[in-house]
Amino acid sequence: MRSGARVCEERARRLAEQQGASGGRVGSYSRIVQPGELDVAHGAILYLDDITVSFDGFKALNALSLSISAGELRCIIGPNGAGKTTMMDVITGKTRPDAGRAFFGSTIDPLRLRENDIASIGIGRKFQKPTVFERLSVFENLELALLADRGVKASMFFRLNGEQLDRIGAMLTLIHLKGSAQRTAGLLSHGQKQWLEIDMLLMQDPKLLLLDEPVAGMTDEETERTAELFLSLQGSHSLVVVEHDMKFIDELTRVRSADAPAKKVTVLHEGSVLAEGTLADVQVNQQVVEVYLGR
């Protein structure tokens, strides 16, 4: 079967599978961002102000405020149940807050959007579990991400142009899978699947990437490569990385040149920011040690 047709068939199958499922993740691949839409004139790409989310009276987020600068790589740590995933659910329209405001750039209110439209404003979300199309090849997965805004019929007869082929090639190089383009994605290692999914998000040219525990289950070597990948994306992208792996956080936040600004780590606890500062700062913060690091 022609690759485009196979890709379409797989997408239709996945869509049918997900009908009625709550996550609606396929929406993450639903549209391509129009360049130049985002106004970050004030320096912040994401601004959360006093966000509260209650589940049956329990505050998963409690007046959470947070600001992420354009191009920043921000690490978020905190104990289980602190509200890290809920924060991402709010930013991506999966959970509606009871109170609070948010801005993506200076003008876009992400809280008004549906989950399926979040990719189209330039926010890419990576869930913890890889969700690549296991039966398709690595290349076809990327092709699918590239064609995601087209209708099924249009994709059937679509052929990639040279520029698009180059783009997929560059993406494969970025995640060290150039030699595995024709491999069935289901046969990749856990780490490789995670990278492929990040690549699929990148095909949509997101401005902000939300990554929830991206190195969970990875080998040490895969973790190191993931740190390199994220470091290469900062600047051209903004990244919010939730992780428990402190060696990984250290790798991401280490000062690499004298003129580079120190990176911030945010500690969440009981739905609010408990501490924010360099990794060294938060590691010696007594409250942080008590609720998280000392455990």
Ligand code: ADP
């Ligand atoms: P983290 O990602 O920091 O471990 P979560 O954001 O997943 O924490 O969860 C924060 C708190 O909110 C937890 O106590 C969790 O049980 C609760 N919670 C999250 N989602 C829901 C939900 N849909 N319904 C009820 N409680 C929830």
Ligand code: MG
């Ligand atoms: Mg979580």
